[in-house]
Amino acid sequence: MKGSAVTQRFPLLLGLFLGASLAGRGDAFAQQGSAALTVAVEAPAEREWPETVPASGWMKPWHEAISAAEIGGLRITDILVDVGSVVTKGQPLAQLADDTVRADLRKEEASLATSKADLAKAQANAERARRMKGSGALSDEKIIEYLSTEQTAMAGVESAQALVEGQKIKLSQTTIVAVDDGLVTSRSAQLGAVVTSGTELFRLVRQQRIEWQAEVSARYRPFIKEGLTALIDGPAGQQMRGTVRLVAPTVSTDTGRTLVYVSLPAGSQPPIGFYATGRIKLRVTPAVAVPETALVARDGIYYVFTIDAEERVRRVRVKTGRRNDGEVEIVSGLARSAMVVTTGAAFLSDGALVRVAGETR
Secondary structure: OHHHHHHHHHHHHHHHHHHHHHHHHHHHHHHHHOOOEEEOEEOOEEEEEEEEEEEEEEEEEOOEEEEEOOOOOEEEEEEOOOOOOEEOOOOEEEEEOOHHHHHHHHHHHHHHHHHHHHHHHHHHHHHHHHHHOOOOOOOHHHHHHHHHHHHHHHHHHHHHHHHHHHHHHHHHHOEEEOOOOEEEEEEOOOOOOEEOOOOEEEEEEEOOOEEEEEEEEHHHHHHOOOOOEEEEEOOOOOEEEEEEEEEOOOOOOOOOEEEEEEEOOOOOOOOOOOEEEEEEEEEEEEEEEEEHHHOEEEOOEEEEEEEOOOOEEEEEEEEEEEEEOOEEEEEEOOOOOOOEEOOOHHHOOOOOEEEEOOOOO
16 A cells, blocks of 8 residues: 555656746746847937926915005994905995094084185285275274284185095095905904904905915025026916016025015916925926836936847936926936837846837837
8 A cells, every 4th residue: 555655646746846847947948038028118319308496385465455444433334345356446345334424524514614704704804904005094903913814714714624625535434445456365344343543454465466485495596587487286286387576685594495486377366375386497408308117216226227139128227307298307327329118117127138019219
C-alpha cells in the first residue's frame, strides 16, 4: 500500500515541477522579447504661454456708500427697499415722520411774511426821509433812524428766508435717499425706530461693481502693472477674467505680500466675501510642454518615460514649470527630439519593452 501511495503522488509532483519550470522560462521569455504594455507617445510641443503670478484674496465692493439719517429725533414711518434691491441715485429708501418739521416750516414762513411787512414799512419811511433830507422837515437824527430801520428790516427778511430754506432742507432730509446707483447690501433701518443724526440706515455697493482684492508675493510686485489680465476661479468652478486696476503702494510687514485690485467686467456678480484663487498674466514666453498624463511623481520628484528605437523606455528626471490646459512645461531634463510616453507611464519601469499604438506627433 505504501508503494501504491508513492506511485500515485509521483505524477502530481512531477507536474508541479515541470509547470513551475515552464512558467519561469515563460517569464524570462516575456522579459526578453515580448512587449509588456501598449503605450501612446508624442514629441514635446513648443508653446507660447504667459508667465503667471499666483494670487488669492477676497471679493469686495469697489466702493461702498452709506445712506444715513441727517436729522435726528424722528421716527421711521416707511421702509421702501430691502437687502438685494438695485437702486438709483436719489431713489427714496425710507421715510421719516415729518409732521413736526412741516409745522416748523409753516412757522418760519409766517416769520418771513412778518419780516417782509416790516421791510415794506421801513422802506416807505426811508424813502420819505430821503425826499425830505435837507428840507428841515425832519431832523438828521430821524432820517438816520429811518434809513437804519430799513437796513435792519432787509437783514431780517434775509434771515427769515434762510430759516425757511433751512426748514425745507430738513423736510427733504425726512426722506432717506440713495447717494449713488448701486446694490443694497445692508439694512439697519427698522420700522418705528427713532433715529439720531448720523445713524447708518442702508449700505450699498456703488454701481454694483465688485472687485478682487488679491494678495501676491512682494517679489512679483515690480512686474505687475495696471491693465494686466487676471484669471480668477469663480465660486461655481467657472473662470472669470479681470483687469488689474491698482497695485497697492505698500507691502504688509506681517505677510510680505501686497494687494492687487482687480476690476471685474460689468455683469459679474460673485458673492461679496467669497475667497478666490487665481493668477495674473505677466508676459508671454516660449515653453516646451508635454501632457500632464506623461508625468510620474515618485518621492516628490517628477519623471517622464522616453522611448528609443528598440521600443524600450527610459526613465528621465525632469524639472517642471507652468501648467496650462492639461499640459505641463518641462524646464529641464528632456531633449527636444525625445519621444515621450503619454499614457500608461505610471505602470512602466526603466528599460521595459513596450508596444507603440496610434500616431505620434
